[in-house]
Amino acid sequence: MVKICCIGAGYVGGPTMAMIAYKCPDVQVVVVDISASRINAWNSDHLPIFEPGLDDVVKSCRNKNLFFSTDVEAHIADSEIIFVSVNTPTKTRGLGAGKAADLTYWESAARMIADVAKTDKIVVEKSTVPVKTAEAIEKILTHNSKGVNFQILSNPEFLAEGTAMDDLAKPDRVLIGGRETPQGQKAVAALKAVYAKWIPENQIITMNLWSAELSKLAANAFLAQRISSINAMSALCEATGADVTEVAYAVGKDTRIGSRFLNASVGFGGSCFQKDILNLVYICECNGLPEVANYWRQVVQINDYQKARFVNRVVASMFNTVSGKKIAVLGFAFKKDTGDTRETPAIDVCLGLLGDKAQLSIYDPQVTEDQIGRDLATNKFDWDHPAHLVPTDPTAKKSVTKASNAYEAAKGAHGVCIMTEWDEFKTLDYQKIYDGMEKPAFFYDGRNVINVEALRKIGFIVYSVGKPLDPWMKDLPAAA
Numbered sequence: 001m002v003k004i005c006c007i008g009a010g011y012v013g014g015p016t017m018a019m020i021a022y023k024c025p026d027v028q029v030v031v032v033d034i035s036a037s038r039i040n041a042w043n044s045d046h047l048p049i050f051e052p053g054l055d056d057v058v059k060s061c062r063n064k065n066l067f068f069s070t071d072v073e074a075h076i077a078d079s080e081i082i083f084v085s086v087n088t089p090t091k092t093r094g095l096g097a098g099k100a101a102d103l104t105y106w107e108s109a110a111r112m113i114a115d116v117a118k119t120d121k122i123v124v125e126k127s128t129v130p131v132k133t134a135e136a137i138e139k140i141l142t143h144n145s146k147g148v149n150f151q152i153l154s155n156p157e158f159l160a161e162g163t164a165m166d167d168l169a170k171p172d173r174v175l176i177g178g179r180e181t182p183q184g185q186k187a188v189a190a191l192k193a194v195y196a197k198w199i200p201e202n203q204i205i206t207m208n209l210w211s212a213e214l215s216k217l218a219a220n221a222f223l224a225q226r227i228s229s230i231n232a233m234s235a236l237c238e239a240t241g242a243d244v245t246e247v248a249y250a251v252g253k254d255t256r257i258g259s260r261f262l263n264a265s266v267g268f269g270g271s272c273f274q275k276d277i278l279n280l281v282y283i284c285e286c287n288g289l290p291e292v293a294n295y296w297r298q299v300v301q302i303n304d305y306q307k308a309r310f311v312n313r314v315v316a317s318m319f320n321t322v323s324g325k326k327i328a329v330l331g332f333a334f335k336k337d338t339g340d341t342r343e344t345p346a347i348d349v350c351l352g353l354l355g356d357k358a359q360l361s362i363y364d365p366q367v368t369e370d371q372i373g374r375d376l377a378t379n380k381f382d383w384d385h386p387a388h389l390v391p392t393d394p395t396a397k398k399s400v401t402k403a404s405n406a407y408e409a410a411k412g413a414h415g416v417c418i419m420t421e422w423d424e425f426k427t428l429d430y431q432k433i434y435d436g437m438e439k440p441a442f443f444y445d446g447r448n449v450i451n452v453e454a455l456r457k458i459g460f461i462v463y464s465v466g467k468p469l470d471p472w473m474k475d476l477p478a479a480a
């Protein structure tokens with residue numbers, strides 16, 4: 001029986017290993033983590049992450065060929081293939097602060113592997129890392145090897161949250177990068193054999209290590225660039241009276257461009273896009289390519305601009321002040337069908353509104369009050385550190401409350417902001433919401449989920465990203 005160990009029981013490690021165990025009954029998979037509370041949750045009825053379809057897969061394999069443990073050392077020692085899926089935050093201080101990946105967790109995992117390994121190991125990079133990380137890790141391992149042979153592979157993950165289980169079951173492609181030596185190729189073949197249990201071989205692409213590492217950064221940069229492109233257009237649509245949905249539809253009909261990932265929004269979030277682009281920017285700078293670095297940096301800058309523009313729309317339309325006004329925030333997760341709030345645009349929008357002294361009432365079906373409090377009290381780039389799990393600063397929560405549904409959030413509010421495209425927001429009783437609000441009642445849709453005309457008919461003053469402006473907003477100062 002092949003034994004696989006995965007270091008890091010997070011959003012990537014947990015679902016990926018569950019799928020491997022599910023599809024490969026003859027492989028034993030153990031997911032290890034230094035966080036006892038995370039491991040306990042994986043072993044309980046309430047998994048630490050919400051992902052459609054994950055519960056069933058975990059329940060069908062757990063304690064058969066899928067295990068969750070805090071005994072990191074023993075399971076590393078015992079396994080042939082070790083996936084490393086730890087967090088790789090953006091550095092907050094020192095060289096490359098605000099851009100470069102902080103490889104502290106990765107390095108400590110590598111040192112641990114070197115320390116406890118008694119037999120040959122295949123070490124697989126699963127978390128997104130800068131190009132050439134494999135080389136650095138290889139050095140740590142070989143300099144501490146005590147005669148053990150280590151082969152490093154890059155096997156980047158392309159799952160998107162909310163659809164992770166489908167993405168894992170039917171991936172567009174699997175990438176495996178390895179050394180072009182006989183031993184390297186043997187390791188590539190061993191990992192390929194695992195995926196080949198359920199993925200057609202022509203979709204498993206093998207390449208050199210650096211290509212695989214860079215492909216992951218490039219794929220995320222291209223995806224984020226599409227969103228920043230349509231969001232940049234949304235600002236122009238608002239200024240000219242065009243409708244961004246119509247523009248996106250027309251553009252996407254060109255088969256060379258394609259229709260996916262062209263939804264204008266308040267901005268992209270999630271643990272990958274911003275981090276990976278900043279990483280790419282840093283790598284370009286380090287390689288003497290400032291023009292390329294600036295090109296990609298602009299994708300993040302437009303994303304920040306889009307969030308700031310949204311806040312300005314809200315404040316400018318509400319008589320230039322939201323001080324003391326209740327504002328309902330519907331949705332806090334970075335997208336629907338996940339409880340994940342990492343880099344969610346809702347954080348910057350809420351902080352912007354709080355900066356103008358608003359009183360926020362936030363409703364999200366999956367995000368806890370504690371998480372919201374922590375997010376609004378966390379410094380930029382600090383969210384990806386385990387220290388993030390420290391209790392909330394109680395002072396940060398004063399002007400923020402969590403509502404248990406959208407109606408409660410909107411009761412007595414001057415404005416409602418949609419931050420996440422949860423399906424339930426499409427079918428709310430907006431007449432009821434309007435009746436319970438202060439007048440004039442303002443509505444700001446950061447995800448284009450509501451029917452603008454229907455809400456205007458009820459009486460709302462409506463802003464929806466990239467849509468023709470409400471007459472109320474036309475004469476206000478240009479946003480952002």
Ligand code: UDX
Nearest residue numbers: 157158159160161261262263265268269270272334335
């Ligand atoms: C992304 C990549 O899609 C995935 O391949 C990679 O492995 C990890 O990063 P994820 O961050 O989970 O996945 O979600 P994704 O669906 O890509 O959405 C990212 C952000 O972009 C979300 O905030 C989403 O709301 C936003 N988005 C997406 C838009 O604003 N408009 C779109 O058209 C698509």
Ligand code: ADP
Nearest residue numbers: 008009010011012013033034035086087105109
């Ligand atoms: P991702 O989205 O990439 O999966 P997460 O932050 O959700 O990232 O998960 C990373 C996990 O890695 C965390 O649960 C963290 O506790 C764990 N981790 C970090 N360093 C180590 C380590 N040296 N050994 C074991 N687990 C680690």
